[in-house]
Amino acid sequence: ATFDLVIRHARCVTAADTFDADIGIIDGRIVALGAQLAAGREEIDAEGRYVLPGGVDGHCHLDQPMNDGSVMADDFLSGTRSAACGGTTTVIPFACQMKGHSLREAVDDYHRRAGDKACIDYAFHLIVSDPTPEVLNEELPALIREGYTSFKIYMTYDDLKLGDREILDVLSVARAEGAMVMMHAENSDCIAWLTERLLAAGKTAPAYHAASRPMLVEREATHRAIALAELVDVPILIVHVSGREAVAQIQWAQAQGLQVYAETCPQYLFLTAADLGLDEHTHHHPGAKCICSPPPRDAANQQVIWDGLQSGSFAVFSSDHAPFRFDDPQGKFVAGEDAAFNQIPNGIPGLETRLALLFSAGVLGGRLDIHDFVALTSTNVAKMYGLYPRKGSIAIGADADLVIWDTGIARTIRNADLHHDVDYTPYEGQTVSAWPRTTLSRGKVVADSGQFLGKSGHGQFLPCNLPTPARPRVRGTR
Ligand code: URP
Numbered sequence: 012a013t014f015d016l017v018i019r020h021a022r023c024v025t026a027a028d029t030f031d032a033d034i035g036i037i038d039g040r041i042v043a044l045g046a047q048l049a050a051g052r053e054e055i056d057a058e059g060r061y062v063l064p065g066g067v068d069g070h071c072h073l074d075q076p077m078n079d080g081s082v083m084a085d086d087f088l089s090g091t092r093s094a095a096c097g098g099t100t101t102v103i104p105f106a107c108q109m110k111g112h113s114l115r116e117a118v119d120d121y122h123r124r125a126g127d128k129a130c131i132d133y134a135f136h137l138i139v140s141d142p143t144p145e146v147l148n149e150e151l152p153a154l155i156r157e158g159y160t161s162f163k164i165y166m167t168y169d170d171l172k173l174g175d176r177e178i179l180d181v182l183s184v185a186r187a188e189g190a191m192v193m194m195h196a197e198n199s200d201c202i203a204w205l206t207e208r209l210l211a212a213g214k215t216a217p218a219y220h221a222a223s224r225p226m227l228v229e230r231e232a233t234h235r236a237i238a239l240a241e242l243v244d245v246p247i248l249i250v251h252v253s254g255r256e257a258v259a260q261i262q263w264a265q266a267q268g269l270q271v272y273a274e275t276c277p278q279y280l281f282l283t284a285a286d287l288g289l290d291e292h293t294h295h296h297p298g299a300k301c302i303c304s305p306p307p308r309d310a311a312n313q314q315v316i317w318d319g320l321q322s323g324s325f326a327v328f329s330s331d332h333a334p335f336r337f338d339d340p341q342g343k344f345v346a347g348e349d350a351a352f353n354q355i356p357n358g359i360p361g362l363e364t365r366l367a368l369l370f371s372a373g374v375l376g377g378r379l380d381i382h383d384f385v386a387l388t389s390t391n392v393a394k395m396y397g398l399y400p401r402k403g404s405i406a407i408g409a410d411a412d413l414v415i416w417d418t419g420i421a422r423t424i425r426n427a428d429l430h431h432d433v434d435y436t437p438y439e440g441q442t443v444s445a446w447p448r449t450t451l452s453r454g455k456v457v458a459d460s461g462q463f464l465g466k467s468g469h470g471q472f473l474p475c476n477l478p479t480p481a482r483p484r485v486r487g488t489r
Pocket residue numbers: 072195251302303304305331333357358359
């Protein structure tokens with residue numbers, strides 16, 4: 012059969028290999044890789060540029076209802092549009108259970124929210140915030156079998172957090188079913204105690220957000236998460252790891268042979284606590300733009316994160332896109348322009364900038380092998396959440412989710428050029444030497460040269476298989 016599309020002269024890079032080939036595509040899938048393929052109905056000449064599997068962003072928040080009156084800036088259209096323009100072809104946002112409600116309600120609600128808005132493919136993680144016997148015994152096992160095979164649990168945030176006993180119960184279900192548990196590891200009581208003291212001392216500016224969540228708080232919870240998972244004998248993924256202390260706990264666990272995986276994010280490489288501003292001022296403070304949890308640390312900790320990416324301590328690199336507008340009463344200043352740091356919604360946007368930042372500073376900056384870049388941003392993520400090999404590779408039979416990269420360029424990141432619905436990027440003014448030139452989702456061009464060319468409704472919901480690292484295996488065969 013004639014190819015629908017042939018991408019000529021691609022320098023293909025996977026997590027394992029680099030090879031020069033033409034890529035033949037039929038019905039949205041890669042069907043041929045080779046020299047001088049026959050003509051396609053359409054052709055794109057990559058002219059020897061790098062062609063990588065599309066990014067899989069395994070951690071982002073889209074259209075997630077908040078309890079404080081704030082509203083997320085991105086829905087399933089603006090979020091996936093922005094992702095596509097940044098070289099990401101699959102996103103995995105969350106379907107968040109609210110306490111007192113069922114998991115099924117959450118799943119139905121988020122499918123309604125997604126509607127036919129998405130322009131790239133998506134799956135869902137669950138957030139389990141109310142593990143009742145019904146949830147543990149009926150709903151969760153049923154949903155895992157329907158393709159919701161990963162879920163996040165929180166050790167902090169009053170409306171989401173679980174106690175240790177509840178965490179053990181959720182981990183047990185994951186073990187029985189072969190699901191992956193993502194852990195938000197920060198000690199809730201320590202944060203509450205520190206916050207109370209800071210506020211009592213009049214220390215309310217955004218800068219004190221970092222002081223209220225020091226690394227110790229993350230270290231303790233990371234250690235406890237690892238211990239709880241060891242007790243249950245189940246793999247876990249520690250998400251959004253920020254620096255040295257949590258990394259030390261993870262490396263210790265990995266050295267024991269425990270199946271402890273870790274994720275980090277651009278904010279821990281490209282921002283520091285100094286981006287939260289100085290300590291004397293609250294009114295409409297730009298430091299609110301960079302409030303996220305855990306907070307960004309300092310330059311020495313950025314280096315620890317780079318080292319962890321190089322050494323394999325981290326399995327995945329995600330955006331943790333949690334978008335709130337700055338100059339908007341439903342955004343960062345939902346509690347007023349003079350709100351204390353603990354009233355400011357947590358989270359920063361990053362879907363569109365994730366890949367360019369890491370490719371530029373990592374691969375072109377000589378800090379990261381290009382195959383490791385593909386693994387961290389695509390292949391490992393697809394494996395972690397049961398989407399491999401359909402997603403995350405350039406291989407016969409895989410979806411034609413591909414990115415043709417421009418490298419050796421000089422580009423300054425400007426929010427005006429981005430495609431999300433957020434009124435700022437925390438990376439404004441940072442320069443990159445690479446950017447995705449053309450993004451294809453199942454063989455369709457969804458972004459090209461900074462222009463969004465996708466269509467809402469093109470993106471499909473992906474039920475996930477069991478995560479590769481969580482599949483039962485015989486002990487001692489590691
Ligand atoms: O500050 C953050 N990271 N907000 C998003 C929610 C989460 O905990 O990942």
